[in-house]
Amino acid sequence: MSTSIFSSVHNKQKVILIGDEQNSRQSLQLFLTGQGFDIRSIGDEQKFLDEINSTAYEVAILDCTHSNTDNVALTRYLRTHTPMRIIILSNRLSSHGPVEGYLSGADLYIEKPVDFPVLAAALNSMLERCSESQRFHDTCAIKSFHAWILCKANRELIAPDKTRISLTTKEYLFLSRLANATSDVVTRTDLLDILGYEQNEYGHKRLETLVYRIRRKSRQTEFFPLITHHGCGYSFSTGLIAV
Numbered sequence: 001m002s003t004s005i006f007s008s009v010h011n012k013q014k015v016i017l018i019g020d021e022q023n024s025r026q027s028l029q030l031f032l033t034g035q036g037f038d039i040r041s042i043g044d045e046q047k048f049l050d051e052i053n054s055t056a057y058e059v060a061i062l063d064c065t066h067s068n069t070d071n072v073a074l075t076r077y078l079r080t081h082t083p084m085r086i087i088i089l090s091n092r093l094s095s096h097g098p099v100e101g102y103l104s105g106a107d108l109y110i111e112k113p114v115d116f117p118v119l120a121a122a123l124n125s126m127l128e129r130c131s132e133s134q135r136f137h138d139t140c141a142i143k144s145f146h147a148w149i150l151c152k153a154n155r156e157l158i159a160p161d162k163t164r165i166s167l168t169t170k171e172y173l174f175l176s177r178l179a180n181a182t183s184d185v186v187t188r189t190d191l192l193d194i195l196g197y198e199q200n201e202y203g204h205k206r207l208e209t210l211v212y213r214i215r216r217k218s219r220q221t222e223f224f225p226l227i228t229h230h231g232c233g234y235s236f237s238t239g240l241i242a243v
Contacts, residue, residue: 014040016059017032019064020064028041028116055168056155060082060084061087147160150176150243165221167217
């Protein structure tokens, strides 16, 4: 087994890989695991989407060549709905080139055959930048005594008493919309659109379930200022700073 040449900065940071070639996917996962990365490997697009909506990941590696899954379409989805860094792996015969990959939101586009050590070095560099950003946001949180802090780098909500609340992708998107609101109340219609939920009764129930989960997670704090405006939408009654 190869010995990791990288720092331990990425030990607690999660990476997710989706690939439609099982042997290639398993080989890459085995190599990156041997380099010390915490990597989850998935071969099905729906399972991948379910996973990123329930667990926070720092980086996504997209390696879909032969299935109906489109690397570029998936990149656009991730860029719109998550704060993850994105790496596309693609062969030369792909219908999408590097320009389209980068325009869709990819942070890195690598043509196959992939040089595993080079990919590992690029991944390590990305995670180091994530870690530096996290330290910066932690400093911001320490200096803020009255506001709630919404950290993009590590997808956390930090209360004024320094309680840290881990968020899923959807929970982060919900609170991010409140933090960037230009009006007193963010409407339910607006939130359904941001979250990708249906504009119907089922979508409203999903939104209410999401809010319920956030409130449950926040019970560890003395006071949680999320206000429900029945029949209208939601607001945050105190300062919520997205960093």
